[in-house]
Amino acid sequence: MSGNVLYDAPGPRTRRLERIGSVIFGVVILALGAWLVSSLAGRGVFDDRWAVLTDPPKGQSAEDVWTSLLVTGLGATLRAAVVAAPLALVLAFVLAVLRTSKVTVVRVTTTAVIELLRGIPVLLMMFFALLGFGLSAFQAVVFGLALYNAAIVAEILRAGLAALPKGQAEAGIAIGLTRWQTLRLVQLPQVVRLMLPSLISQFVVLLKDSSLGFIVGYNELLNVMKTNYSFFGSDSRLPLFLAVVLVYLVVNITLSRVAVLVERRLSTRGQKTVHADELAADPKATAPRP
């Protein structure tokens, strides 16, 4: 592993030793895994409980189980996330704009509100909605997710605004736009593009937090899993749990990969933009960019 600050680039002898050591530890890890599996097998984990995913008992079909998990459960999880995310984004815009206000009272109040929202657990916000305002479970989940993530996204947007070159806002003012127009037409579009990777990873956090619906009684993926294993008996808990973990991993890792791809694309584009700016002195280079 060259380029690591902790040790020098290895020579041929070290590389050989590293390879041998890697194989030895790999074997140890695999052996531990094998021991775990065999001890689980000794407790009868590999009996017919796995049939719940392929050929379930009690007159149900595999289709019933998977439809309940993927359509009812994942559907409800995604519905809460997809309703909450735009709400959070709109609220975050408002908070971010108010936070850059010239009026001290507005700025300080907004900062306090953001700090308040960031410092309270999402679950407690859901309890506020559920017990304090008497909202339904779905509304409580959306309420908690939207408010909490609004505060986080507002901070992301603020960081983006701070990272933008000052000349952008100055140029907007210079061509006669008001401060609000400059923000809306010049700064925010660039900030959203700049911060898109962070926004996508925040959406993954939001999606994960929607599982708190399990506690406030919203019938999302985890609750559907619970209904299923209450019906099929406690032996079916492990297979159903692993199925749900797999669903979350697939959805979240896909989203994270998209975030990385977007980041890479933006950074190459950014380089092109810088390149074009450098050439801008040359009249031939001012042709419209593709």
Add this chain to the structure above:
Amino acid sequence: MSALIEELPRLWEGFQLTLFLAVVSGALSLVLGTVLAALRVAPLKSLRVFAAAYVEVARNTPLTLVFVFVVFVLPTLGLILPLGTTPAIIALTAYTSAFVCEAVRSGINSVGVGQAEAARAIGLGTVATLRLVVLPQALRTVVPPLINVLIALTKNTSVAAGFTVVELTSTSRGLARDNPADVLALLAGVAVCYLLITIPAGLLAGRIERKVVFSR
């Protein structure tokens, strides 16, 4: 408001339990997370792959699901844990250590290769290089993100409310049930308890961060 004052002892009990969960699982995940980070930068590829796989799975699984595993699934595998705080501490530690690992790893990576090269060039050995040059710089960059991870952990202890642990958030549910007339005041009281921990910690992280930026 009077209900809030009457119920202060219950609130205090919940606060203590939340603090206990946060401190114990915080300490454990700092240790486990640092070990994971060491594995992730180890020269042996099999260790790196193992630690990376653990971190990837733990970071993309909701904490609630980790709790479900420890509380509901482990007993069906013949592993019966004592009720109460033990399963909560295990779940919180397993989840948080992945985030600690990432914070520590990015801290180590933030130290430029040239720093270690310069240290070796002036004749420092491996231990001296680590102790005098690499670790002091890595620790500085690591502390603010680590505090943020611990703040998130403090808020995450609330998930234990869904799994029979009577910490702050669970207390808030009980208080609301017993005093239906003062629900909002009581919930606000619980929120203040969380803010008492999270806001000072956030300010501390911000202050350290500014200091680090300044010294660079």
